[in-house]
Amino acid sequence: MSDTATLIRKADFPGLVTPEGAPWHYLDTAATAQKPQEVIDAMSRAMGKDYATVHRGVYSRSAMMTQGYEAARRRVADFIGAQSENEIVFVRGATEAINLVAASWGMTRLSDGDRIVLSTLEHHSNIVPWQMVAERTGAQIDVCPLTEDGCIDLGALEAMIGPRTKLVALAHVSNVLGSVLDARKAADLAHSVGAKILLDGCQAAPRMTLDMKALDCDFYAFSGHKLYGPTGIGVLWAREEILDAMPPWQGGGAMIDKVSFEGTTYAPPPQRFEAGTPMITEAIALHAAIDYVAAHDPAKLYEHENGLARKLREELRRTNAVTLFGPEDSAGIVSFALEGVHPHDLGTILDEENVAIRAGHHCAQPLMEHLGVPATARASFGLYSDENDISALMRGIERTRRIFG
16 A cells, blocks of 8 residues: 555545444545535634635625635745646536636637547536537637557647647546646647647646646646545636636626616626625635645655555456456546446446446536447546555445446
């Protein structure tokens, strides 16, 4: 087992036990991560004795809460290597972040005949918004294929982009296969034809060290709840000059400079894109989550989860009638199919063994079609995972085989 396992106390995560007090083997972190007690406590304080609105109040508690909220923005900027906290827009999640870019940047920058490049393995949240933009602007979508082992084929990407390519939008890490994109190479290819690049970082942010300058992308989106924080908050990072040129996409309080019936002027980014009362408590809890992850070194956590994924693939390969999907070297995510057993049936039996996996199309139906299956079973690791979770999963798989045998 990786040395990282000794750095993480499962007791930090109250959700990792059943109501009866038995261990709960949670292997669905790619869907949403369990929360450490520090995050729960931070949110409880923010919703309780510290609670007040931000930005508008002149009383002391409001000022203190405003400081906490903006400190969270600075913490996010530092965590992902942003050049400025003004590049950090708080949104409800990665889905909203991508929709924001599509509605604000896409609807004003794309026109008839322009090309948007996606890949076969994208999450629906990085497909549907661009389809909506394409329908309204006349832009066309090109789909980059995958390599044989399930990575985005950058050779094919290089061959298919051209002068009409305006945007490349790709997953940094596949939520189904765990395959890791060479993001800097993808950015260089996009920029070589003058296109912008957006990276869906939902699976990368909890698992990898991020540096926006090194990645050289233009937009980066991720969700807080996959990063051991609360639901209801996510992050859109974009270059400051790009955000500054983008129009607002929602109107209301907080995003304005001055309002009159003769006309309205807007606040500069990031406030321009944060209409209404923001996610105050969620931002403060996200700050706590980032502190927790950073204290355990994302590079070591990646090594730990990657090692567990390799171990699980080894175990599954010893089992007859198992099909594995994706590359050998994955970011803590393993998708597979058990011959003669629907993934939903497998998931149900595993639940009886206190093992939680995800079964279905994982919001990646085009990828399922490419793989030739309606669904897969997916085990995904977190910083709290260990080899005991793999053992419990394998026991559950053996029981399932006996039942269906």
